[in-house]
Amino acid sequence: MGFISDQLIQWHKTSGRHNLPWQNTHDPYLIWLSEIMLQQTQVTTVLTYYKKFIKRFPDIDILANAEEEKVLELWSGLGYYARARNLHKTAIEISKNYDAKFPSSFDRLLSLPGIGRSTAGAISAFAFKKKKPILDGNVKRVFTRYLGIKEWAGKPSVEKELWEIATRNLPKTNKHIHTYTQALMDLGATICRRTQPLCNNCPLKSKCISFKKNLTKEIPASKPKKTLPINEIYLLIINSRDSYLFEKKPSKGIWAGLWSMPELENFKNTANWIKENLNEDDYKMLEIGKHKTSFTHYKLNIHFQYIFLNSSKLLKTDNCKWIKKSSLKNAALPSPIKKILNTLKDV
DNA sequence: AACCCGGGGAC
DNA sequence: GTCCCAGGGTT
Numbered sequence: 001m002g003f004i005s006d007q008l009i010q011w012h013k014t015s016g017r018h019n020l021p022w023q024n025t026h027d028p029y030l031i032w033l034s035e036i037m038l039q040q041t042q043v044t045t046v047l048t049y050y051k052k053f054i055k056r057f058p059d060i061d062i063l064a065n066a067e068e069e070k071v072l073e074l075w076s077g078l079g080y081y082a083r084a085r086n087l088h089k090t091a092i093e094i095s096k097n098y099d100a101k102f103p104s105s106f107d108r109l110l111s112l113p114g115i116g117r118s119t120a121g122a123i124s125a126f127a128f129k130k131k132k133p134i135l136d137g138n139v140k141r142v143f144t145r146y147l148g149i150k151e152w153a154g155k156p157s158v159e160k161e162l163w164e165i166a167t168r169n170l171p172k173t174n175k176h177i178h179t180y181t182q183a184l185m186d187l188g189a190t191i192c193r194r195t196q197p198l199c200n201n202c203p204l205k206s207k208c209i210s211f212k213k214n215l216t217k218e219i220p221a222s223k224p225k226k227t228l229p230i231n232e233i234y235l236l237i238i239n240s241r242d243s244y245l246f247e248k249k250p251s252k253g254i255w256a257g258l259w260s261m262p263e264l265e266n267f268k269n270t271a272n273w274i275k276e277n278l279n280e281d282d283y284k285m286l287e288i289g290k291h292k293t294s295f296t297h298y299k300l301n302i303h304f305q306y307i308f309l310n311s312s313k314l315l316k317t318d319n320c321k322w323i324k325k326s327s328l329k330n331a332a333l334p335s336p337i338k339k340i341l342n343t344l345k346d347v
Numbered sequence: 348a349a350c351c352c353g354g355g356g357a358c
Numbered sequence: 359g360t361c362c363c364a365g366g367g368t369t
Contacts, residue, residue, distance in 0.1 A: 022358070040352090040353085040354090040356080041353090041355085042355075042356060042357095044355090044356070045354075045355060057349085076356075077350080077353090077355095078353080078354075078357085079353025080348070080352055080353055080354085081352080081353080082351095082352065083352095153357040155350065156350085157349095194357090194358095198358095253351090253352090254351090254352070254353085255352095256352090258356060269357075293353090293354090294350095294353095294354095295351075295352075295353060296351080296352065296354095297350070297352075312355095334353080334354090335353075335354060335355090336353095336354090
């Protein structure tokens, strides 16, 4: 398979993607940001977030000097919020220890928070023209199909093999490594798609085992199924005047660092909670509801009580705050919380 | 090796 | 509803 790299580089010239916002640059800051946002996230989803982000944080020093809260605000809705926290940590580290210049060393890149082997490989190729392999969902799909690998690509032993294949298939020189790397991603995204691959347009079809044996439906093998556990949480949506009451999530766990609603074990103690934390007896229950959402590893049923208070008194707790309705759109809230608030009737 | 971590696009 | 996406970190 020594000529795959040449064919891919040639194919990319006429048929690859050339106009994504993070292309046509070697600025490691812009490339790094795009790679982090694109982890487990589709291009179409990233586009608007990326543009907003570079407008607000044009360079790494500005990002490093920002409050983590502000970074999370621009990440709100994108998910996997550890990416945003690690992004901020890395910006601070580079600003401090590398004079705000991205390190070109692969090992130093790999040591930074949020940058794993594949992301370090992509940054190395795109920003520094270094010959390093990547192994994302696209590459896994292209290689498992091309070679007829029938096992799930996420299985550790298979993944190890795929890294070796990705390394072995790199171009001989680093001259076109950025084109090659982009070509692999583009082929996976536009031709070697998960469903309905466009095999007739594929530059690799003459030697692709899945194409020749008609295995593109079976390969790549899907992840082994597991029944997801269901979690129930109980939230108090407390409204007073033009604001809602929020509670900051802990630094670990789901939605870490974001703002959610006060959470109870159940609704038996609602009155006590309001008395203890807001020193208020007089409240009105406006609505009771339920919202379902689902994550990679569990399902979540959010139960909520929508409560109205006449006065917004001072809180005892320091991890709570009121947020005005007009500010919700730009606050660091998880998507389901924003959705629930949008369904509530105005008081 | 298994689990944790979001949200949405495409079907 | 299902599956998976330019994966990384933790245990």
